[in-house]
Amino acid sequence: MRSQAIAPPPTALSIDANRLYDALDALGRVGAYDDPYTGLRGVCRLALTAADGAGRAHVVAEMRSAGLAVSVDRIGNVFARRPGREDDLAPVMIGSHIDSVATAGRFDGCLGVLGGLEVVRTLNDAGYATKRPIVVAFFTEEEGARFGTDMLGSAVATGRIGLADAYAMRDATGLSVRDELAAIGFLGERDERLEPPHAYLECHVEQGPVLRASGLDLGVVTGVQAICWHEVTIVGKAAHAGTTPMSLRADAGVAAARINLKLRDMVSSGRFGAELRATMGAIAPHPNLVNVVPGRVVCTVDVRNPDDAILERAEAEIVAHYGEVARLEGVTITHRRTARTPFVPFSSRVRERIAAAAKARGLSSAPIVSGAGHDAQELSRLCPAGMIFVPGEHDGISHNPRELSTEAQCRDGVNVLLDTLLSLADE
């Protein structure tokens, strides 16, 4: 009878939604700024800045107040451990990140970390000890917004990026990851290579409109779609806009425009199915003056699809198009692949647990592919990993102070996180 007395039924425990939402609000005040575009309070906690340091100190204090033992590894990842009844077993890890882009809201990443902490507090309040230990973690520079490589901390912890390479990365002003870790007091001593957890769970805002538009309470993430990035350099000939006949022009801006509309056409045509995403996000012309034909443009291409084969076919068509535009416009076009990751599937066992937990609570859910990268995709190399997506208001806008998931939406996601954790931590 002992195990029945200790292990509560899945629906017996629920988190304190109010406490969770207050915690999100409190962390959202660290590194806050008044956003001029939205008129809202935004968050700017770029990784390893003083604001990030303050955010880390705040969360570490909360972790300690929840009775957790905190350790920091050599890349600044933070792990807060709650003992298990069989404390030598591999822990179940709940994680995400608290660093942000420069114009963020208060949910991206923080929901996963503070959600994990809320799960621990709920277990503490119930006096319940899981069989396996629980670790609540946050990882360094998930956004890549300061040092240029996203999922940096979790990539180092799981061996994709070496510690020396990570240390040597520099921000736009030349400051290094290592020096900045030391400056905020988070250059830890724990081995950066993580021992495989039993499982890894991450609750995150969707950062897109699908769940909200479908009226679903939750998304069970099937994996992270395949991603391909190009940095495209177009070299034409700078020329006077008033004096140069069109026949003598080699306009790098027109070439970039053709590529941008090609991306749009590839998606609209449906030739690559319904899930192709293709975006020209950055465009930098030179000399960028009203009366000079652009002699040089550096622009970016971001293409994604859940199916690796489709992405490969799309990329080949785009590269062929570069050649056509170069011939047509008399410019040279070179490209550099700045990212290429295949579809990363999440564990079917973890997905089933999440879906079952949602169903048991009467919440609607559906499988969903993540359009963005997350720490969970790095952890999936070490252990069974899974993600719970929470819907967002305003078409799921993210990386923007308008980012908003309601208290009820956050509550549902973290309750399912709790239930899924229990099912895994008592194995």
Next chain:
Amino acid sequence: MRSQAIAPPPTALSIDANRLYDALDALGRVGAYDDPYTGLRGVCRLALTAADGAGRAHVVAEMRSAGLAVSVDRIGNVFARRPGREDDLAPVMIGSHIDSVATAGRFDGCLGVLGGLEVVRTLNDAGYATKRPIVVAFFTEEEGARFGTDMLGSAVATGRIGLADAYAMRDATGLSVRDELAAIGFLGERDERLEPPHAYLECHVEQGPVLRASGLDLGVVTGVQAICWHEVTIVGKAAHAGTTPMSLRADAGVAAARINLKLRDMVSSGRFGAELRATMGAIAPHPNLVNVVPGRVVCTVDVRNPDDAILERAEAEIVAHYGEVARLEGVTITHRRTARTPFVPFSSRVRERIAAAAKARGLSSAPIVSGAGHDAQELSRLCPAGMIFVPGEHDGISHNPRELSTEAQCRDGVNVLLDTLLSLADE
């Protein structure tokens, strides 16, 4: 016999091409920099900087060494006067500018000023006094590259822009025209409103490929084409490139691309004749990140034509297109007209004199429309004005250290400047 003895026949005098080319080289060393893109020595004498001050001091010293009386007006325009036999008559003025863009060669503007000085030296060497006085002038901030308004000095001298408005203009760092004039010692005392000269002549590099491609020695400028500039602001919706379905996007970058290709199509179609020029020179997306759909783009449109009616029709079609793109892409598009000048015709009498002088020297010439603005268009409000264009190598590239007119090209232009001056100054 007196007038025959004093007035030489048109071909009796010729300038010293070597002296002229050396003078261009010497001025080109003031404000020089090593250009990383071309590997050449470039010129950076942005108006009213210390480099411009040094260039001004250099040219003023040359003017004085040629025996000219130098005066400076309240907007910093510099006038160097050579007396005439009938010194109360209105002078013939030869002018241009010596300020430059940030990445210039050594011919733009300088050829007109140093060419004027070479004409004076040639007359000095011959001991010839013209009937009317001669004034060699250079005007402040012709480029508009520092304070944002081109032909600033000549516009003030001819009444298009008031002195107080000009004084109050500021550069990107907040420094004012008045303070910067004082700082380099060129806040003069002469009345800024110029007494109408008898005629105004300007010899300038073409800054385009037409003359060189046609094998012509010179261009007789018929006028400055009509110009229309728009600053276009496109507001869409910033969104995550990985998560946002295309149907929910409002991509300001795609909208800008459509406008750019529309400009190209309007020119290529020939529907506006062969002389329409249309350029999107500047494109500034926000937030300009690889993985974010641009939520906002500010871009520019530059449209030119020698025919005012055609330009008007082209502008109307572009504005209508803004509306079509806004509907198609779900963005808002607003535009601000940042420039609109009609075709400025030059004096037919001056043009005939230039053409006749070229013919008498056995030089080939043809009428040509100026694609760029020049001080001569401002002076044309006060008096008959005309311009001589000199061909440029490398497709007439300008605003670039590769800008190059050969010694022979410069010689031919300034000899015709000399002959035209004589024909007007002895009237």
